[in-house]
Amino acid sequence: MTEIAIETRVTRVADRARALSAIAVADRLFHLTTRTAAIVVLIILGGVIVSLIHGSLPALRAFGLGFLTSQAWNPVTDNFGALPAIYGTVVTSLIAMLIAVPVGLGIATFLTELCPHPLRRPISVAIELLAGIPSIIYGIWGLFVLAPFVQAHVQPGLISLFKDIPVLSTLFAGPPYGIGVLTAGVILAVMVLPFIASISRDVFATVPPVLKEAATGIGCTTSEMMRHVVLPYTRVGVIGGVMLALGRALGETMAVTFVIGNAHKVSPSLLAPGTTISATIANEFTEAVGDVYTSALIGLGLILFIITFVVLAIARYMLMRIEQKSA
Amino acid sequence: MISTFFTRAAAAATALAAMAGAALALDISGAGATFPYPIYAKWADTYKNETGNGLNYQSIGSGGGIKQIKARTVTFGASDQPLKPEDLQAANLIQWPQVIGGIVPVVNLEGVQPGELVLDGPTLAKIFMGEIASWDDASIKKLNPKAKLAATPIVVVHRSDGSGTTFNFTNYLSKVSQDWKTKVGENSAVEWPVGVGAKGNEGVANNVANTKGAVGYVEYAYAKQNKLTHAKMVNAAGKVVAPGLESFQSAAASADWAKSPGFYQIITNEPGAKSWPISAATFILLPKDPKDEAAAAEALKFFGWAFAHGGKAAEELDYIPMPKTVVELVKKSWAEVKGADGKPLAH
Numbered sequence: 001m002t003e004i005a006i007e008t009r010v011t012r013v014a015d016r017a018r019a020l021s022a023i024a025v026a027d028r029l030f031h032l033t034t035r036t037a038a039i040v041v042l043i044i045l046g047g048v049i050v051s052l053i054h055g056s057l058p059a060l061r062a063f064g065l066g067f068l069t070s071q072a073w074n075p076v077t078d079n080f081g082a083l084p085a086i087y088g089t090v091v092t093s094l095i096a097m098l099i100a101v102p103v104g105l106g107i108a109t110f111l112t113e114l115c116p117h118p119l120r121r122p123i124s125v126a127i128e129l130l131a132g133i134p135s136i137i138y139g140i141w142g143l144f145v146l147a148p149f150v151q152a153h154v155q156p157g158l159i160s161l162f163k164d165i166p167v168l169s170t171l172f173a174g175p176p177y178g179i180g181v182l183t184a185g186v187i188l189a190v191m192v193l194p195f196i197a198s199i200s201r202d203v204f205a206t207v208p209p210v211l212k213e214a215a216t217g218i219g220c221t222t223s224e225m226m227r228h229v230v231l232p233y234t235r236v237g238v239i240g241g242v243m244l245a246l247g248r249a250l251g252e253t254m255a256v257t258f259v260i261g262n263a264h265k266v267s268p269s270l271l272a273p274g275t276t277i278s279a280t281i282a283n284e285f286t287e288a289v290g291d292v293y294t295s296a297l298i299g300l301g302l303i304l305f306i307i308t309f310v311v312l313a314i315a316r317y318m319l320m321r322i323e324q325k326s327a
Numbered sequence: 328m329i330s331t332f333f334t335r336a337a338a339a340a341t342a343l344a345a346m347a348g349a350a351l352a353l354d355i356s357g358a359g360a361t362f363p364y365p366i367y368a369k370w371a372d373t374y375k376n377e378t379g380n381g382l383n384y385q386s387i388g389s390g391g392g393i394k395q396i397k398a399r400t401v402t403f404g405a406s407d408q409p410l411k412p413e414d415l416q417a418a419n420l421i422q423w424p425q426v427i428g429g430i431v432p433v434v435n436l437e438g439v440q441p442g443e444l445v446l447d448g449p450t451l452a453k454i455f456m457g458e459i460a461s462w463d464d465a466s467i468k469k470l471n472p473k474a475k476l477a478a479t480p481i482v483v484v485h486r487s488d489g490s491g492t493t494f495n496f497t498n499y500l501s502k503v504s505q506d507w508k509t510k511v512g513e514n515s516a517v518e519w520p521v522g523v524g525a526k527g528n529e530g531v532a533n534n535v536a537n538t539k540g541a542v543g544y545v546e547y548a549y550a551k552q553n554k555l556t557h558a559k560m561v562n563a564a565g566k567v568v569a570p571g572l573e574s575f576q577s578a579a580a581s582a583d584w585a586k587s588p589g590f591y592q593i594i595t596n597e598p599g600a601k602s603w604p605i606s607a608a609t610f611i612l613l614p615k616d617p618k619d620e621a622a623a624a625e626a627l628k629f630f631g632w633a634f635a636h637g638g639k640a641a642e643e644l645d646y647i648p649m650p651k652t653v654v655e656l657v658k659k660s661w662a663e664v665k666g667a668d669g670k671p672l673a674h
Contacts, residue, residue: 074518175480262487262524273523287390287489
């Protein structure tokens, strides 16, 4: 009787050891697999950077750092410069931010503080849907609807309104093309609006209710409470969201190339046609004949990569900080 | 029971293998110019119905087509911009013109009907240089004494992507304007002095259609399909001509194909009272020593069939078939495509 009991215990212990070691092996395998997956991402990123640098070497050798400041873009003489594309990329994104940040914050404020409950869901869903519209649709809409509208009803007014004011007259100098830097900025603003609105809404929701109640308790109006309590508390997160949107605006291709006019020029007027880095690459890569031409386009890609990488890194860092704060 | 299953499976497998073999042996692929894509696609469709052999054509642009055929990744390449004889020699390719089209200036002007506006080369060059900035300019009025031209600012629309259309258009402007030749030059992409860029023929067509006072240049087929206001041109003989089958064909016929090695002919500004000044041929490129002989032979068969039976389809899509005399010359040149045994592949 006891012998049998001892025997079964021995086999049980052996079973347990075997099971445990099997679990340990599975655990280690799992650990290895996930770690490999993570390293693969780093390798891909490194590979992209290396191939971009390698591809842009011929252009960098031919033009040196002057590539960044030259305005030439002449496939006939193989003379290329990145300035018009960089300028267009930065300016369109800035216009987009100028429009989308106030509107996006307004939407987020309305949704978290003022919106009647039954309306909250539909408005939120509508904003998420804006983000889901493919960029090519924005481009077509921009070309067929927005640009002719802007040419007929907005730009003539802007030109005549500012024509006597020194700085603004150059910013809004005609003729009204309809397509141009300003129109591209407006399209981008609509495209990045959902990012700013939904991220801001989420970070506004992290504000402890007790702070808001205290503000209301000492007699703050809603706008004062937003300005002095909610925005200071969530500043880092909001900036992070804006940066994320900016990263998207910088890299947007299809919608922009439809409405920006694709002209390699740095023009002080916002109504003039311009170009962006991604629009240039998308337009010209298939037909770029010759090594220097191709390499100049890859060089543009490298510049865009660096710009967006820096912007997104800052955005991530800020969002990380707000998460730590709310935790 | 089991044995019947096996015989059936074996039969099915052989049938599959045979089908796959057939598909592989006659799979011809091409890549290049976007301009002839509609007609090549239509020909390929009809050809497949008649012979069962398929053609896969990717319209990635002339530059891409030249790159791909030089790398031998496709059976044939297609380009609106002919390669110079020495480049053909270096890449060991032959080249011939397959079909002709015309490039037309299109405008968006209120109260001006299609074919009403007349332009000549030097004026067109000045417009695209930005030297003529308004539609009521004296030089435009001189060509159009009867037209009502308001002081609308001219919005120049050009291609933003590299294209054979741009090559032929700028080649014409270089021929008629010394100024254009020295300042801008001819290429599939150039440094445009003024204007907005739009992607593809369809992009230029849409931009012109949507922008008041716009002027652009597109393939004739796009002008016709989008019902754009096309201009008439003064040709090299000093005559005013309208774009169309007759004027494109006249330009093609007046070119001296027989004396041009590699058919290197750009048929802009051709002589002849009826010639349309901005006509363009689109070319096919084929290796003289193809890796896949069966595919190359099939490609030659396909293009021969297109020369013989594809004319009507081409005209329906507003392309012009090559004149018969030129087709004879092209077919003679195919003898240069040889297999590994040194025998010509064309039949």
